[in-house]
Amino acid sequence: MVSDSISSDTIKRVYVRIMPFLILCYIVAFLDRVNLGFAALHMNTDLGFTPYVYGLGAGIFSLGYFVFEVPSNLALHKVGARIWIPRIMITWGIISAGFAFVYNENSFYVMRFLLGAAEAGFFPGIVFYLSKWFPSRLLGGATAIFILGLPVSVLIGAPVSTVLLETMGGMAGLKNWQWMFVVEGVLSVVVGIVAYFVLTKGPEDARWLTHEQRDWLVRTLAAEKAAKEQVKSYGVVETPMSGKVLLLAFAIFCNIGALFGVTLWMPQIIKGFGGLSNTQAGLLTAVPYFCAGVAMVLNGWHSDKTGERRFHILIPACIGGLSLAMAGFSQSPLAGMIAICIGASGILASNILFWPLPSTFLTGAAAAAGIGLVNSVGNLGGFVGPYINGWAKEYFGDYSASMCVLGGMVALYGVIICTFLTVNARTAAGARTQFAPLQPAKAD
Template sequence: MKAKSTAAVADERVPRSDPLTFEARTYTKVGRRLIPFLMLCYLGAYLDRVNVGFAKLQMLNDLRFSETVYGMGAGIFFLGYFLFEVPSNLILHRVGARRWLARIMLTWAVISASFVFVRSPTAFYVLRFLLGVAEAGFAPGVILYLTYWFPAERRAKALSLFFMAIPLAGIIGGPLSGAIMHSLHGAWSMSGWKWLFLLEAVPSLVLGIAILLYLDDGIAKAKWLTDAEKTLLARNVANDAQQTVTHVSIREFIRDRRLWLMAAIYFCVVLGQYGLTFWLPTIIRKAGVADPLWVGLFTAIPYLCAIVALPLVGISADRHRERRFHLAIPMLVAAAGFATLPLLGSVGASIVCLSVASAGILASSSQFWSLPTALLGGMSAAAGIAAVNCFANLAGFFSPAIVGWLNDLTGKSTAGLMFISIAVTLGALLVFRVPAQSVNR
C-alpha cells in the first residue's frame, strides 16, 4: 500500500468535529505569537522616526533652525525611504524576514542615536536621509510577512492590530519624550533633545537582536506549531493565493493602473498621517501648553482615541468583508478633524479635533493595506506592496515640507491644516475607483 504524504497525515489530525473552532484557535495562536512582537518592533521604528517632532520644541531654538529647515529635514527621511524600499522588500522575500528585519532595526538604531551630533541643517538633512535608507522596507516588509501567515479574509484584523503600534508610539512616546526633555535637559551638559535621540534608540537596538532569536521566516519553520496547524495555515494561504494575481513581472505590474491608483490613495493617507505626527506637539504648544512634559502628556490623548478605533474598524471590515467604505469613511472623518482644528483656539477643543483626526487617519492607514494585499501574491506582492508604499510615502516628504513652508509664509498653521484636509478628502473619493469585487473578501 502506498504511504500517505506527511501533509495528508497532518491533515487527518485536524479535528473533524469542530474544524471552525480548530481554525479559530490556530489563528489566535499565530496572532498571539506574531502580532504583539511585530507591534513592539514597529513601535520602536515609529518612535525613532517621529521623535524629531518633540525634539523640535528645543532643537530649533538651540540650533537656530527655521520651520522650513525643520519641515525639510523631517520630510527628507522619505526620500531615502523611497529609493531603497522596493529593493529592501525584494531582498526580504529572498533571504527571509528574520535576518533582514533585524538588519533594518539595528542600522536605524545607530543612526537615530547619531542625531546628538547634529550642528547644522546639512547634518540634520543627511542623518534624516540615512535614517530613511536604514528603515526602508520595515513596514512593507512586515505587511508582506503577514501575507505568509494570514489569508485575505483575516488580514484586515491582523493589520489593524499591527498598526496599533502607531498610536501606541504616541501614547508611550509622547509622555516619554516630554519627560526626557523636561527632566534631563542640561544633564552632563547635554540638551534634552539630545538625550531624547540617544535614549529612544536603545529599544530598537535591543529589539533588533531579539528578532534573530524570536521570529520565524514562515509557517514551515515555526517549531511552535503542530503539523496539523501548519497544514491548515499553509492550505489557507495557498487557496488565497489562487484568487490573487500571481507571477506577474515587475514591469507588467508597474504598468498596471491599479498600482498608481492605490499609490495615489495612500499618498493622501500618508500626507494626513505625517501632517498629524510631525506637527502635533507644535499644535498643542500653540494652543497654550508650554512645558514639554505636558505637551507629551496631551499628545497621548489623540492616540488613545486612535487605538480604540483601529481594531473596531478592522473587525468590522473583516466581518462584513467590505473594504472600500471602511477606508473612505475614516479618511473623511480625519479630513473633518483637520478642517475644524484651525477654527478653534482652546486646548480642550484642539484636543477633541486632534483626536478625531488621529482616529480617522490611523484607521485609514491600516485599512488601506487590505486593498493591495487582496490583489497581489508571490513576488509581485513583494514588489507591489513596496512600490505602493514607497511612492505614497513621498507624501511623508511633501507633507512636513509644504506645511512648514506654509507656516513660515503665513505665520499661521491654518493654511497647512486646510491643505491636509483637502488632500485626505480627495484620497477618500479615489477609493471608490477601486473595483469592489476585487477587494471585498
C-alpha cells in the same frame, strides 16, 4: 469539524506567537520616527532651526525611504524576515542615536535621509510577512492589530520622551534632546537583536506549530496563492506598471501626507493652541492618538463584522479631513484639541483598512515589490506633509492654510479608495457572471 478546530487553533497560536512582538517592533519603529516632533520643542531653539528648515528636514526622511523601499522589500523576500527585519531595526537604531550629534542644517538633512534609507522596507516588509501567515479573510484584522502599534507608540512615546527631555539635560555634556535620541535609538538596536531569535521565516519552518497545524496553514495559503494567480499572475517587472498598484500608491500618498504632516508637528501645533509649556504640549500629544487607537479598533471591528469596506474608509477619511481644516482655524484651545483628535482618528481609522488591499491581487515576489512600491510612493507624502506645514507656518505665521490642504488630502484618499473598491466589486461580479458554468437545458 476537525478542520474548523485545526484552523481556529492554528490562527490563535500564530497570533500569540508573532503578533505581540511585531507590534513591539512597530512601536519602536514609529517612536524613532516621531521623537523628532518632541525634540523639536528644544532642538529647534538650540540649533536655530526655522519652521521651514525643520519641515524640510522632517520630510527628507521620506526621500530616503522612497529610494530604498522596493529593493529592501525584495531583499526581505529573498533572505527572509528573520535576517532582514533585524538588519533594518539595528541600522535605523544606530542612525537614530546619531541624531544626538546633529549640529547644523546640512547634518540634519543628511541624517534624516539616512534614517529613511535605513528604515525603508520595514512596514511593507511586515505587511508582506503577515500575508505569509494569515489567510486573506483574516489578513485585514491582523494588519489592523499590527497598525495599532502606531498610536500606542505615541501614547508611550509622549510621556517617555517628555520625561527624558525634562530629566536628562546636561548629563555627560549632552542636552536633553540629545539624550532622548540616544536612549530611544539604543532601544531599537536591542529589539532588533532580539528579533533575530524570535522571528520565523514562514509557516513551513514554524516548529512551534503542530504537524497538523503547519500542514493546514501551508496548504491554505498555497491554495489562496494559486487562486489569485489563476485570475492574473503579476510579475515583478509588470507590477510597477499596474494601474491598480499606481492608484493605490497615489491614494496612500494622500493619507500618509496628512498623517505625517500632523504627527511630526503635533507637539508644536498643540502648543500653538495657546498657554501651554513644552512639557504640557508633549504630554497632550498622547491624547489624539488615544482617540485614534479607539477609533481604529471600533472601525476595524465593525468593518469585519459587516464585511463592508468602502464606507468604513470613506466616512472616517472625510470626517478626519474636515476636522483637520477646523483645527487650523480654531481660536479655542479646547476646540482645537477636539478637532485634532477627530482629525487624527479619521486618518488612522481609514488607514488600517488599506494595507490588505495589495495582497488581494498580488502574490510572491510581485506582492513584495507591489507593497514596497505602494508604501514607498505613499511615503513621499511623508515629505510633502511636514514640508507644507513648515512652509505655511513660516509664510503665514500659522497652520490654517496647511491644515486645509492636509485635510483635503485625507478626504481625497477616502474618495479614491471607495471608488477603487466599487469598481473592483463590479468587475469581479461581471467576471463571475461571464465564467459561470452553463446550466443544462431543461427537457421539454
